[in-house]
Amino acid sequence: MKKIIACIGTFFALVALSTQAKNPYLLQTADRSAMEHWVDSVFETLSPKERIAQLLVITVRNSDTPQNRKTLQRLIQEQKIGGLLFDSGTAKDQANLTNYCQSLSKVPLMITLDGEWGLAMRLSDTPRFPVNMMLGAVQNDSLLYEYGRAVGKQCRRMGIHVNFAPVLDINSNPRNPVIGKRSFGESLKNVSSKAIAYAKGLESVGVMAVAKHFPGHGDTSEDSHKTLPLVPHSKERLMSTEIPPFKAYIDSGLSGIMVGHLNIPVWDATNTPSSLSPIITRELLCDSLNFEGLIFTDALKMKGASKFGNTALRAILAGNDIALNPSKPEEQLNSILSAIEQGKITQQAIDEKCKKVLRYKYVFGLANYTPIKTKNLIEDLNAPEYDALNRKLNSEAMTLLRNSQNLIPITHLNKGRIAVVSVGNDTESVFQKTITLYADNVGRFDDSNPLPSLLDTLKHYDKIILAVHSGKAEHRARIGRICQTGKAIVACFLSPYQMNRLSHELTHCKTLLLAYENTSLAQEYAAQALFGGYAIKGKLPVSLEGSFKLEEGIYIPKCRLGYAIPESVDMDSWILSAVDSIIAQGIKEEAFPGCQLLVTRQGTVVWNKAYGYFDYETHRHAVATNDLYDLASVSKATGTLPAIMKAYDNGRIDLNKPMSKYFAPLRNTDKKSLTIKEALLHETGMPASLQMTSVIIDPNSFTKPLIKRRKSSIYSIQIGNNTFANRNAQLRKDLLSSRKSDRFPMRIAQNLYGSKSLPDTLINRIIECKLRPSKRYLYSCLNFVLLKETVESATGIAMDKYLQQNIYGPLGMQTTGYRPLDRFPTERIAPTECDNFYRKQQLIGYVHDETACFFGGVQGNAGLFSNANDLAKLCQMWLNKGTYGNERILSPKTVELFLTEKSSTSRRGLGFDKPDMDNPEKSPTAIEASASTIGHLGFTGTCFWIDPEQELIYIFLCNRVYPSRTHDALSQLNIRPELFSTIYRSIKNHSK
Template identity: 50%
Template structure:
């Protein structure tokens, strides 16, 4: 009687099903049905009945290449004649090898499936790690979700995977749900539907079947169906209004697969007490008849406790309306039970044949009629592409959500007035979040954990009183971390950044209410942390919207949008550049290092407001004692002219305190005594058209003439002249600095620090300036590059502002820009170990120069000079240059008017290639140009004697910075120029734009 009852239920369902008209899945659209049916019929006709039954089984298989596992798989395929495989965790290569092995054993190509709700990495450890669904639920731009689905589809095809058990269509309306939670796109049925459909369409555009789950909705449960049978105690009306909405929209969008969950849903089946996966009322009547789903129906894994303990499991699942039996326990037993049910008449042959034909049609649609083995060569490279990494970054950047910003402090401004600490709660080491913050400003990283002794915690927390801005990174919802956060935030200006599930922030309710701003990054990984830091400082704009409600704190859809105001950090592909082309930079650099053109360098490329290449190569010296880091600092030499003196001039021009045509003598009275010099204008000095000499030798000024013979130096080396100071120039071995001007110890008489353990009287810089004022000039003002011009410009700036150049620049530019390493006198706040050495000066300073200007004019001026003396990392220098590119604005603050920037950067002398303070390409004689031939005429920049350069291209929105210490250990090393390293690298950059 029981068997007859099951059969009657099936026949009734079948008759209704045949007369219902549903929407064919979209995967059918481009299929030649005649060819498909020909293949399906030929395969079907060649199969035994047991083989047809086997097509309905998809079994779980370990990703294990052991002989024992292979033997088990062989048994499944050759004896059970299974239709497909669901692999467990492993590596991509191992799964690919096992897939090829399995397919080689099967008469009918196997349907390879994946339970990859957030991509392959959910199961394969060495594959790209995409955000989880709750994170994706915060993204407003569904085209990004489509791109994500499409990329997962591409990866599946590369791995020989035909079906992905995703997307999750469950609406997570129960925050205490133990099994769905962050696997859901969120709490809004409409948004869940939009995200799931976008993802599924992307997946199926690559020929991979999407399987939405867990019908009719697992979001409002308090139990885990892996462990028991959850009950969904909601009314039919509620379920149709919430849980079923994503499924309806998914079906109406023509998507191809659905998985039925192990859920007891009394509102839809109040009689059988069966899980939905075994209930004809739900799987057939509701899903396939009422909702008209025509795609492939999978059970959830039948090994789960929510279904596994029911008798006649396989038969019930097929009679309920499922097409495929997924991952049953004891598959051989389940197959035997099913065959017996068929023999006993519980299940008619026609049902098996109908479902087998349906499975074969999907195999055809998914390309299994033309199966070929997975190529193993370059497998990992094909999966882990730069485009894939870029997409992952874009997804995280679009998801991160600003939940609170009541005083509109984000992105952070006024960096020059901020003292910032970044506390990592629950972490022992510096985090990627803290490191990225350090790219934007001087940020003190601090770690605090609940395991620290209370006294140690108190000591660290008390140190926070030194800072007026405290960024707190929260990485868990542990009680100890909540307690720490409360102590940190007590009476302090804090910004909270959560790297947790939205639900975990509830424990921080009192802390959140006291904070100035709150950011939610959803996950605790390097990418989420780095992009949260960028959004905090404006490297990226915030776009995310909260996908769930957080009781008494934040409502669904909450999220403040911001704009990008500073440089961001990303991959070249984000701005349309080509990483493969940029990879050609490294061989050129290595060539230079091998040829000892320089021991190491930093190279930075910014494009369209994003730093897309920032790498350090080599070492500080040829002994390899210190690998160059991006945070290290180089002596910029003459790059100082365009990044220190020039912005000061631009600022004063902007403030109408000087003009191009005003005479320098108006600001430097000492020049009025010289008939020629008193006529020199600001413009003349900027163009290097003053008639002044190129430089001034300090040797005769500061070396004691009594310490050497008649001549200080000569061209040939001998016993007396053995201090080499140039390629063919040697100084006398006994030459010494004047004792009346220099001392090895600081005192009131010798207060000016020239080098390590070398101090000077104020007379030294005064002597230099007097000599410049009294120096001879040429009869004409033809172009001649001169350091003296910019020393005079420095003096003009200082006389106008009534403060030293370095203080004026730090206040008006470097500090507010967050350019903390762009500085004169770096040893005052930068560790000596972070500063690249320059020359081994055996004549004047008797030391390897570290942290003091290599340029003698700058050094003997006390380290601050208009021609040289500035130090910087490439990262911080880029901020100033991006400000130029932004027409005087950066970080939401204006530094110089757009008109002034345009006036200085566009101007060019009629007599030379020079701009107003900037160098420019030599378009008339490209072979003599400091830039590559591809650089347009609009480019402006400067080079430095120590082996530095920058070039800004407004036409292509491009910045190129090269910093090296090519003068280590001797200034006559010309290999950097001989090998044409900098222009060759710049040429590569332009090729990457194409």
């Protein structure tokens, strides 16, 4: 009794509040006088039958064929119907047919859409937004408003005036066969707020929102497409659960409502569908809830209504304004005409509804109808702004339901092995490919791997990422057995209800991420979520019996780079795409055969593309984003410098102390007082480089000078611009050999090995180098050779191992390192120079720089190989003040010191190059770069730049020295700075 009294109170409160219902927003925006003038002028031209026809919207085929055009012509010119609902097809066909139909119609047609998840629900060549159940997990309702605006703008572009969305049904029945994922969930508050936000977004751009399915289809066990579903609940339940979202929608001033085909005995005991029931449509919706907007029936051809006959007439009598898709429109029109003659309905009632429809047509802009412009239609519908929003919605919906061992985000990528297993998909899935952006060396498996052998293989892995793309019976055992390993991190690409049917199989998984759908974007952002590329914020929009409660969801903050598109971080894709032309010109001019370009902003990679080929001649290998390039002197700032930073951070070195304190061979030399800081700033007085010819060329192997400025028969080997070497010169046999042995263990190149004494020979020659009289700035590779020796002496560890343990491994930089042939095939490494002098071979995987080369490939000035994606992780760690992937790599103070310290006499920073603010025309960066920008160039055609003020990272890798170092078109064409400038220009509202 208390429940009944309470609900009766709720009902009367609802009725009382209904007087506060707003006049629909769309009508409020119109010039009332102009609108009424147009409505009256059109109305007066219509015959009684034509006025009735304005109340019919008919579903038509979306196929631009001569036969379909004839059908549409009859429908419009003979039956004079008021509106169209196109079924599935393409945007191009629908646009052409809309223009055709509008050209035939006496009164402009109302074009409608059944687009619950955007145009893609009906149009195949448009963006596919998430279904409502997934959106129900999003915690930021302003995104739903933006989503509504986006769909509204797409509708306007397509000449669509009405969208049959949002779904306002509370899906409280998990076994509901027709609503399910179409609902925002089971929370009254969540469904209401999201639906209203979406609807307001639609109507903010002049597209009518139509909420459905009044008075609530969420708790039914039958499908109204197939039968008339029974809603067995009491009035109290309906008024407290199903009706409030519609009441809130009406009070928000929104314009359209669709009445569903439902049998609700407590309101209408005649077994009449709610869409045809005056009690439900007129008395409840119009009178009690005071809805003044446009009322549509659900499609009258559906089995839930069609068997009742004369459906259009009954719909109008019930209080609907629009009869949607009744069968046999001509018969329906004649039936209503007869009803007028028989006095069952008045002409005045028809006229009022006709004028009501015409008012909305005026609001839609049909008083000044213009055809759809079909030029660039598909491009406009798929504009980057929609992609950016779609990505944001997907990322915000990801819901972490279990994380009992705190495995998410996945950390310590350098410790243990990771396997990725897809069930119901393959190793080429978007999910698996996205994971390789974070962990390139994972084991990848799918349904093609027999379960017994797969389980044996998985024993050798420490973490198993299990991607569940299917809940079919044939996959359940596989899912359950893998979860029983106790190592499974599950990403589930199913609806919450589908996932809950696997509750037994998922019992043993300690980590569970719900991605809601199996779309490409859901897979991409689930993978990113697992590794911390985006914060995980979603909350479960429904309860799952025996498993999870409503609004469960574990928040995980962002801790790694994410991947999106430029618009996601307020950049313009169209402007940024100009880099494609710059690079194409560079390839055409043979500045380089191919390259990688990466751009990140605000912790998000927005451009990560590969261009061209490894070579000019064969085009056998198109560059991929996971290929490796020789970084040349970029190694100074991304190899030696991070090692110095880490050693400084650990108190192993003091920047103001001489290198000789740590590297003993310097102590009794003229270099004993040179400090680490001076070396980082290139202010030591060291010469620019070591003349390798004086060390490794046998002086007895040739006569005449070694080098000349002109080519001749003897001086036939070009080693630089206008520099040619004596072809008779040979390497010293005491230092180098063509065969590996105990005496010559160090690999220098293919079929070339260095002696045990070679590194000491080179170091001694560097130590013996004569210092210049002044310590004034001079860029010197030898400074960084000494820094490498210093850091190794201070830490007691070889620098490459020190970097792997402390920097590259924790950051997940799996392609970055020295001597890449120890880890990667030659097919993944870009070739550099064809060295006809020292190594007499095409260099692939062996460092181009001769100093680093003859040290065995690991040196402070060069030697590092990487792809752009992994370098971005190091750069982002610096921008994060020393953290990445939930791991502290460096202290904030250390990072701040190295990123901000600058020479008082040159543009250089501590190991970094910087912009030349005094001479911008000589600056290695873009002119737009801020003074705080840091980075470095590399001789092979590489560079990276970080602008902390814009949270911007720019990385360009190429092999411009292929096949010869004399290729200087890269510098002549100013490509690297021009690419950087283009990136700045693409930043919205950026000015300098």
